[in-house]
């Protein structure tokens with residue numbers, strides 16, 4: 587392993603950034619998000635940094651040259667000028683003072699590097715190519731951004747809020763682990779994805795009260811497939827298709843959509859009978875994640891309102907996603 591990964595707590599800690607261009611701006615924005623106190627020395631500041639300085643979110647250092655004492659004062663240093671000789675000199679001073687330094691134009695001189703980051707606060711995913719190919723790290727990040735739902739942070743926060751109670755209720759590590767495993771595949775993540783934090787809290791309380799005895803519920807997603815071009819599905823529709831246990835395919839759904847669904851999901855035709863609610867309810871209670879597909883705008887029409895309402899009245903995690911439909915000229 588070329589670099590040791592770690593997550594640093596920079597809240598309230600001073601970080602010195604030398605240089606004020608485009609690259610310094612990106613690093614500073616990330617440092618500020620992590621709560622660092624940024625000291626900056628640069629001949630010129632990019633407009634975004636000028637704005638931050640005016641707001642008092644950056645402390646600008648003045649002088650004819652970098653003062654080595656600034657480096658000693660900081661926990662971390664970023665050398666982000668376009669002056670290679672200066673960046674190299676800063677790396678030397680930082681090494682002598684045992685300060686960690688990121689040299690943006692030289693991976694070898696950097697004692698730490700900045701990864702590409704997927705931020706689902708409090709979950710953070712950091713990707714490093716150790717300087718081999720930063721653009722590859724960025725591309726991987728973009729793929730994960732698409733893959734990982736924004737509600738992951740809500741899920742982590744929900745567990746964090748009740749951490750003490752979970753431990754109390756399930757003192758044995760093994761029991762706790764099994765319980766968590768079931769929570770992560772059940773209806774709670776689906777409820778949070780649909781933005782229903784209150785319902786997720788209720789499901790959580792019920793699961794905690796019943797400990798290991800309750801069978802974890804599944805979910806239903808009612809998805810419109812638009813004109814059948816998978817490229818026009820929403821990211822959330824794609825994620826749901828990848829997680830589905832059972833896919834009920836309505837008449838006229840394009841093969842191209844079915845082709846991108848999870849390989850080991852069971853496919854069945856979407857029944858047109860009146861007892862669809864009962865059928866879906868039984869699957870959800872059995873813990874299955876069910877996706878129902880229809881072409882066009884899907885289940886957003888008035889005729890589907892009864893189905894949508896009946897599912898939520900029964901307390902099932904149910905989300906409805908419209909398909910992209912060209913409105914016409």
Ligand SMILES: C[C@@]1(CC(=O)O)c2cc3[nH]c(cc4nc(cc5[nH]c(cc(n2)[C@H]1CCC(=O)O)[C@@](C)(CC(=O)O)[C@@H]5CCC(=O)O)C(CC(=O)O)=C4CCC(=O)O)c(CCC(=O)O)c3CC(=O)O
Nearest residue numbers: 690691693699700701702714715716717718720721723724
């Ligand atoms: C060693 C490292 C030092 C460090 O920590 O800064 C470093 C070094 C260099 N980057 C260069 C180029 C570019 N870097 C990016 C982008 C990112 N670079 C980041 C990190 C790192 N870059 C560290 C290694 C991390 C790793 O390998 O894992 C990311 C991940 C994190 C961040 O910076 O926030 C962020 C993506 C964030 C995201 O979007 O997720 C883009 C833009 C793009 O891809 O869109 C370009 C093309 C710009 C262009 O060419 O226009 C060059 C050549 C410069 C030249 O030729 O002049 C060097 C110097 C060299 O290779 O020696």
Ligand SMILES: NC(=O)C1=CN([C@@H]2O[C@H](COP(=O)(O)OP(=O)(O)OC[C@H]3O[C@@H](n4cnc5c(N)ncnc54)[C@H](O)[C@@H]3O)[C@@H](O)[C@H]2O)C=CC1
Nearest residue numbers: 605606607608609610628629630666667668669672690691
């Ligand atoms: N690590 C990374 O992710 C990337 C690194 N780079 C490298 O980063 C370097 C900086 O790129 P940009 O921010 O785009 O450059 P830029 O030209 O936008 O900014 C350079 C900054 O350095 C300051 N500066 C230059 N000499 C100085 C001195 N002697 N004292 C004080 N400040 C000084 C300038 O005032 C300016 O604020 C380039 O060398 C480039 O090769 C480029 C792309 C990505």
